[in-house]
Amino acid sequence: MNVLRPTLLLDLDRTLLDTDRFYNAVWTFLEAKYQVDLPAELARAKSFFHYQGELYDYDFRTHLRSLGLDPEQIKKQFLDHYGEESFVFPDAQAALALQSDYTLEILTYGSNWYQLFKLAACAELAALKMTIILESKAVYLQHKYLVGRTILVDDKPLAGYSDVEWPEHVEFIWLNRALDQPVLRSNKGVAIKSLIQLKSVLGRE
Numbered sequence: 001m002n003v004l005r006p007t008l009l010l011d012l013d014r015t016l017l018d019t020d021r022f023y024n025a026v027w028t029f030l031e032a033k034y035q036v037d038l039p040a041e042l043a044r045a046k047s048f049f050h051y052q053g054e055l056y057d058y059d060f061r062t063h064l065r066s067l068g069l070d071p072e073q074i075k076k077q078f079l080d081h082y083g084e085e086s087f088v089f090p091d092a093q094a095a096l097a098l099q100s101d102y103t104l105e106i107l108t109y110g111s112n113w114y115q116l117f118k119l120a121a122c123a124e125l126a127a128l129k130m131t132i133i134l135e136s137k138a139v140y141l142q143h144k145y146l147v148g149r150t151i152l153v154d155d156k157p158l159a160g161y162s163d164v165e166w167p168e169h170v171e172f173i174w175l176n177r178a179l180d181q182p183v184l185r186s187n188k189g190v191a192i193k194s195l196i197q198l199k200s201v202l203g204r205e
């Protein structure tokens, strides 16, 4: 029997992945191994951001090359160095536990190389399909043919996707880690403080 399962789309950066911790770890590694000038490079990083309205991606590969470093070598050395360390938020396990009832996929915005580097540092997520886009998720999902119930969980609020109307066939759950209560329901939708609340919120939608 082929039962159509709902699709649960999960954002990567700051939703599943502790991006700030990953970013700091990469630069701390580069400082220790290659004596890069950390404050100077962190300040310079913004010149490798490519903006599309409010969206931006970081061309980390070009930044590394500008320092005379080989991006592929850095990626390998970093992954070897950090080996067992996980950069996934602990509450991501609560989302992964939904795999028995939902088809889980990662939907992420950014440059291909950098997003794949981040994913490679997250062994727990290796089995998930990841789609990397360079357009707003609202635009992408509006034009994508979706079958069955589809939900997106993202740390970026719906207001951040105001470039086009949010596709009404895609439910949106805002992961707001700064929330002062576990779940907040308003006329703007549902916000959760942690991925731990995901299961109960999905069941009630």
Ligand SMILES: [Mg+2]
Residues within 6 Å of the ligand: 011, 012, 013, 014, 015, 154, 155, 156
């Ligand atoms: Mg994000």
